[in-house]
Amino acid sequence: MTATPAYDPNNIFAKILRGELPAHKVYEDEKAIAFLDIMPRCPGHTLVIPKAPARNILDIAPDDLAHVAKVAKKVAVAAKAAFAADGVTVQQFNEEAGGQVVFHLHIHVIPRHAGEAMKPPASAMEKPEVLAAHAERLRSALAG
Template identity: 50%
Template sequence: MTYDPTNIFAKILKGELPSHKVYEDDTALVMLDIFPQSKGHTLVIPKAASRNLLDADPMALSAVMPLVQRVAKALQTVTKADGIRLAQFNEAPAGQTVFHLHFHLIPAYEGTALGAHASGRADDAELAQLAKDLAAAL
């Protein structure tokens, strides 16, 4: 399988599609998932073009992982989550639906089951406020 530069995350990275951006630097874009599994579901999307972990440049991975950790800590502080799930999928049989490497940071709350991925679209006003709160925490 090869990387498709017209995938939705590539378009977001190029500014062709909107997102609820939390943070951006030379290595990655951090944004909220519009179809969250829980309140605060955040995506860290490396800017380096790769389909997933299997074809990613190891240097790109080493550059983005400290940001994944930083976002996880801020996310737990802002959402007051009891835990943070880190998920990353490689190819369709494993659950990957957007074929650009990305990391899911999903807040987990004691006694509350995670929702199904893409089961419902979040409210844009709530996402915008949460993006501001997370950006301030970073």
């Protein structure tokens, strides 16, 4: 068994947390943020991440993981409503062999419609104006 590599504070999500890179944020509190994936697999594809520096589920503090899970549920409920979805796919990957690409813990929340396949991962960058409109829909749904 190999040891888990150290957290890299220069990963893309850490840069988003520090405000060094832009993101279409839909939710933020003291411990987590949620923002749209710029290469969505379906409209409304959102990523929920902890503010704590955690590479993945293997090194995150249990309380931080529990909080991220609570936010993911909140986002899933809002995304289902905002996109009139039939269901929601929730995914979380750990380490390269487990499918992880960005090494800051994140949960994918993807609204789904029956009979519509997801796009392949990282297949197409969405237009900024589309992401802005989707973010507004999600923020409205989260506001209640």
